[in-house]
Amino acid sequence: MCYVRLAARRLRPGLPRLAAFLPVLAMLPFLPLAFRAVHPRVISGFFLAWLAESKLLLLANGQGPLHPSLPLPAFVAVASGPVRLRVEKPAQTSSGLGLVSAAVMAALLAVIVSLYKYEERMNQYILFTLYSFHMYLALELVLASMAAAARTLLGLDLEAQFDRPYISASLGDFWGRRWNLSVPNVLRPCVYRPVRAYLGSAAAGVLASFLVSGLMHELMFSYITLRPPTGEVTAFFALHGACAVAEAWWARHDKWWRPPPLLATPLVLAFVIVTAFWLFFPPLTRPGADKVIIAECEAAIAFLRDAGAWAAGSVRSVWTGRL
Known part of the structure; x- marks a missing residue:
């Protein structure tokens, strides 16, 4: 650098x-x-x-x-x-995850990891649902931790990486404004805007962005599995890109029916989760990469538990000695 x-x-x-x-x-x-x-x-x-x-x-x-x-x-x-500098004044910036929120998320992640010991008796779709929550919580914690470290050590004013994706009312809202914001923040200037300017089509820019996102996710999955890409993750994002374009086209017709927010949000989340069951998770579970991830999580939690017990014992010993 x-x-x-x-x-x-x-x-x-x-x-x-x-x-x-x-x-x-x-x-x-x-x-x-x-x-x-x-x-x-x-x-x-x-x-x-x-x-x-x-x-x-x-x-x-x-x-x-x-x-x-x-x-x-x-x-x-x-x-x-996974950060970028803000242009607004510090008073207007988001502080990201608070300590309480981070603690709750970490506890939920620990609970999910502890449930994996029963995976052999779980329905596959229940297990995939746990994987979905695991992925969200892990990403939220990792990215927020990186942002907090950069803010503390470098004094940078940083944006939050997630914005409550569980209340998304559309696919465009989910992928573009709420989920892992560092990705759309680089896809917009790198892919969407050049393609839109060259072809004169916002839909082409959206499709190209989702395609590039799919290809990059293939690379991320290859880092996990150490195997060649299967194309399934690219298909997942291509499908979501096509649906996002269709969704935007439908939304331009003011007189056409659209689901109310109370219905739209569960429909969006259900679509994301069901298509993930179909195309996103199989490239990980087929070679057994999910088992490796679970084993690493269990080892990390065991280490933190032992370290916490040791620290508590040390503090107790020092306190007892003073008394």
């Missing part, structure tokens, strides 16, 4: 800057493979092979959120982290 920042300072946007970035762009997708455990491999893959690659391509074209004038620590954090 030091090299990229220096090159961006010395070279004008366009082909010269892009050519200078190419060695870094070519190297980033391979760095996550240095990790043997699934969680650090896929998390670093998301940060480096998706977010950092996208933001460096934008920087090569002279677009934000990166700028060579940023201090090096902030440049690295914004380039490779």
